[in-house]
Amino acid sequence: MTSRKRFVTAAAASVSVLLATPALGQTTAAPSPIPSPSPSVKPVSKVSESARALALQMRTFDPALTDRDIETIAAGIDGNLKVGKAINRKGRALKNWDEPVTRFEVKR
Amino acid sequence: MTSEEIAFTEAVALGRMIARRKISSLELTDLYLARLEKYGSTYGAVVTIMHDRARREAKEADTEVAAGRARGPLHGVPYGVKDLLAAIGAPTTWGAAPYRDQVFDYDASVVKKLRAAGAVLLAKLAMVELAGGFGYNDADASFTGPGRTPWNREFWSGGSSSGPATGVAAGLVGFAIGSETNGSIMNPSGACGVTGLRPTYGRVSRHGAMALMWTSDKLGPICRSARDAETVLSVIAGSDSNDATSVDAPFLTIRNRRPKIGVLRHGAIKSQPAVVKNFEASLAVLGEYCDVVADVALPDGPYGDVFGAIFNGECAAAFRDLIESGRSRELQSKDDRLGGYQVYGSLAVDYVDGMRQRAILNQRVAHAFDPYDAIVYPNSSTVAVPVGVPFDKAYPQYPGGPDMGSPGNLAGLPSVGVPNGFGNHHLPTGLAFMGRAWGEFQLTQIAKAYQSRTSFHTQHPTLIETGRGS
Numbered sequence: 001m002t003s004r005k006r007f008v009t010a011a012a013a014s015v016s017v018l019l020a021t022p023a024l025g026q027t028t029a030a031p032s033p034i035p036s037p038s039p040s041v042k043p044v045s046k047v048s049e050s051a052r053a054l055a056l057q058m059r060t061f062d063p064a065l066t067d068r069d070i071e072t073i074a075a076g077i078d079g080n081l082k083v084g085k086a087i088n089r090k091g092r093a094l095k096n097w098d099e100p101v102t103r104f105e106v107k108r
Numbered sequence: 109m110t111s112e113e114i115a116f117t118e119a120v121a122l123g124r125m126i127a128r129r130k131i132s133s134l135e136l137t138d139l140y141l142a143r144l145e146k147y148g149s150t151y152g153a154v155v156t157i158m159h160d161r162a163r164r165e166a167k168e169a170d171t172e173v174a175a176g177r178a179r180g181p182l183h184g185v186p187y188g189v190k191d192l193l194a195a196i197g198a199p200t201t202w203g204a205a206p207y208r209d210q211v212f213d214y215d216a217s218v219v220k221k222l223r224a225a226g227a228v229l230l231a232k233l234a235m236v237e238l239a240g241g242f243g244y245n246d247a248d249a250s251f252t253g254p255g256r257t258p259w260n261r262e263f264w265s266g267g268s269s270s271g272p273a274t275g276v277a278a279g280l281v282g283f284a285i286g287s288e289t290n291g292s293i294m295n296p297s298g299a300c301g302v303t304g305l306r307p308t309y310g311r312v313s314r315h316g317a318m319a320l321m322w323t324s325d326k327l328g329p330i331c332r333s334a335r336d337a338e339t340v341l342s343v344i345a346g347s348d349s350n351d352a353t354s355v356d357a358p359f360l361t362i363r364n365r366r367p368k369i370g371v372l373r374h375g376a377i378k379s380q381p382a383v384v385k386n387f388e389a390s391l392a393v394l395g396e397y398c399d400v401v402a403d404v405a406l407p408d409g410p411y412g413d414v415f416g417a418i419f420n421g422e423c424a425a426a427f428r429d430l431i432e433s434g435r436s437r438e439l440q441s442k443d444d445r446l447g448g449y450q451v452y453g454s455l456a457v458d459y460v461d462g463m464r465q466r467a468i469l470n471q472r473v474a475h476a477f478d479p480y481d482a483i484v485y486p487n488s489s490t491v492a493v494p495v496g497v498p499f500d501k502a503y504p505q506y507p508g509g510p511d512m513g514s515p516g517n518l519a520g521l522p523s524v525g526v527p528n529g530f531g532n533h534h535l536p537t538g539l540a541f542m543g544r545a546w547g548e549f550q551l552t553q554i555a556k557a558y559q560s561r562t563s564f565h566t567q568h569p570t571l572i573e574t575g576r577g578s
Contacts, residue, residue, distance in 0.1 A: 051453070058449040062434035069446055076243075076450025080420055084458030086413040087465050100463035104323035105353060106309050106520040106545045 047074040051081070111139055115279035116568045119185050119336040122282050126173060126184035133173070133184030133228060136282075137166035140186045140230055143280045148231075150574045151265070152255045153274040155191045156198040156232040162186065165228040172226065181339050183226030188281040190269050191232040192239060192318035193327075195219050202318045203268070204237035205251040205438045206430060216316025217351065218285055218327055218344045225343045230281055233271025237439055239292055240268040241320045241423045242447030247495045249441035254495045257300050258569040259535050263492035266299030268292040272330045273300040278571055283331045283340055287317060289324045290415060291513045294525045294540060297330055298487035301527040301536030303555065303565060304330045305337040308545050309520025310355045312341075313348030321422040322353075323463075324415075324517050333565050334526060334555035341548060359549040367481045367554050369394055369541075370404030374509045375485030382531030383506075387486045390528045390539045393561050394484065398554065404483060407472040411514035414465045418518075421459030424451040470519040477521075477542070481550045485512055487538030491531040516542050524551040527564040536564070 047055075055074035059065050065073070088094050109117075114131065125131045141159055148154030169184035178184075194200050194212035201208045219229060234252045236244060247254035247264035255270025257263050258278040265274045269286030273296030276284050286293045288306045297304025305328045312327045319325060329340035348354045376387045394400055430436060431448040439445050477483050489508025493499055516523055521542055528539040539558070543551045559565050 054453050055449065058452070061432050061449070062437055064434075064437065065446075065449075072446050073449045073453070076447065077453035080417075080450065080454040080458065083413045083416045083420075084455055084461065086410050087417055087458070088461045094461060094464050098464045098468065100460050101323070101467050102463070104309070104463075104466075104520070105355075 047071060047078050051075070051077040112279070115139060115143055116332065118333050119187070119283040119331060120181050120339050122185050123181045123183055126169070127178045129173065133166040133169040133186070134163065136184070137162050137186045137228055137230065140281055143278075144231055144275075146573055147278055147280060147571050150256075150572065151258055151261060151274045151278055152250070152253045153234050153265075153271045153278065153280060154231055155201055155203070155234050155252055155271070158195070158198050158229060158231055161197040162228055162230045165223070169226050169228060179224070179226035180343070182222065182343060184228060185282040186228040186230045187222065187283045187285070188231040188233040188272060188275050189216075189219060189229065189285045190235050190272050190287055192235060192287060193219060193285065194316035195229060195232065198232050200232070201251070202238055203235040203250045203252070205440065206435045208251060212316070214316065217313040217348045219316065221344050221346075231275070233275050233281075233284060235270055236268035237441065237444060238427065239287060239289060239318065239320045241427065242436070242439065242441070242444035243450070244441040244447075245443045245500060246441065246498045247493065249444060251440050255296070256495060257492045257535065258571060259301060259492075260533055261572065262495055263533065263535060264299060264495050266296030266492060269296050269330060273297055273302055273304070276300070276302045276330050276332055277569065279568060283329060283336055285327060285340075285344070286330045287325060287327050288517070289321045289326075290419070290517045293328050293330060294487060294513070294523055297525040298536065298538035299492040301538070301564070301567070302330055302332060303334050303337050303527070304328065304525045305341055305548060305552070306523040307341060307345070307548055308357070308522045310353045311345050311357065311522075311546070311548065313346070313351040313354040315348055315350035319426045321419050321426070323418065323422065324520070334524060334552045334559055337524065338549060338552040338556070357546045360544060360547040361549050362481055362553050367398040367550070368401065368479065369398045369554070370401045370477065370480035370483045372483050372485035372510065372512065373403045373405040377509045378507050379486055379489035379509070380491065380503070380506050380531055382491070382529070383486050383489055383537050386529035386531070386537045387539065390558070391484070393558060394554075396561065397557050401480065404480065405476070406510045406512070406515060407469075407476045409469065409515070411469060411518060412511055414462050414469060415514040415518055417454070417458040417462030418466065420451040420454035421456065421462070424448070424454060428452075466518050469515065473515050473519050473521070478544060481547065482541040482543050482554055483512075484539065484541055485509065487525045487540040491533065491535035491537060512540065512542060519545070521545055522548045522551060524548075524555050526555050526558060528562070529564060
């Protein structure tokens, strides 16, 4: 089995837990190419169990990840979820008919 | 002119000197090759110096000049590229240890265009690993070590186009090509006190460039003047069958009227005092030849979150192989070693919602800013960050005004950064202009006029030599 297949199989349960979890832990900002004063990755004391479960699956790719690494990754995953919540607050910021940009181009 | 003066001369002036046979391209190339050898590692600016290719191209340029066949304003002018652009004759490392032996057997489209214009490729220049995609938080985020601003090597060059900005500021190249996904041209241009131009998305082909975020990656010039940046952009712009997003779009210009400039509301708040002072002085200069409208507000976001949601999905896909291989552990920055797993753990629905919000936000930005030829604001709220200090710990008291990187890059709008003075530790401060889509030359018109009234872009640092690896 490839590592990707192993990951998908192992992560499926965690993802379903993740999606069903309403409460998010304290988070950090998502990694960004912007060199900015805001921290991109930093360990936090509280992360959600669902994010931790997904983070643990990353050992499929790198078995040497430490428990501290897992906590840091989980914090980042929680941060991603927080970003998702922010761009569609309470699921009401976007309407059913708001289409995504499927091919981004700048109008002339 | 002394060799030092020649090294810091504008690219278009160098082109004129070559065309008039006051200096040969080979002499100029050898001058820059020597400076790259002498100072490149001291400032963490270089990955590979391409002696053989550079000297060969320079000789060809000189042969053509002797035969009366100069190809244009950059004929014979030596330059460098960020090491995320493929070029025959050198590895293309993307600044990252897992890719340090990666070799492509073709030239990126911008390299081909510059070659066709007679320019001479000197070097692959240093960059933040993976263009910062995995979330670095300090200067030591490249396998070549921290980039250092030539104004004071104890301070970061900015990133992720660290080598191009350092190389131009230190007079190691005639001009350089960098890339920006969100800040990677504008930020190092400010930290190094040079002129950076982020083109409209689609203006320049990315074929042969590392992908980080397909819907935001752009290539653009980093130069010693707005005039140079305009000239280089005119050479590298245009459609390319190898990049479906690239187009031939006319350059908007300002004719027979004063430029209209909007000053970003709260643009200079929570900034270092020197940044504020220099910004106010810049506005006074702009007022001499522009209609300046105060207090133009950035429409409500959330730009950063939307950018982040889209970025996460595209970055994770772009580097899926690296992440799944476990080789992230080889990256230089400890944050980068884990950051890939974090973006990998983002949700598809957030990516799609990000692209839905992007359409809405871009309309808001266009509506608010379209009356202006440029929106102006400080390029950064601080001078360069000290090497060895995490970014978030360097100047926490000066977070600055609204983030203009995310709205500008989400909408694919062009931007130009120019030096506008000096601040703490005699490090450069900068002024940023953001314009309409396809309005790059409107921005360079404004920036050229600013530079004709000021001399910050003509000042250059005194370099030191410490030897390799120090």
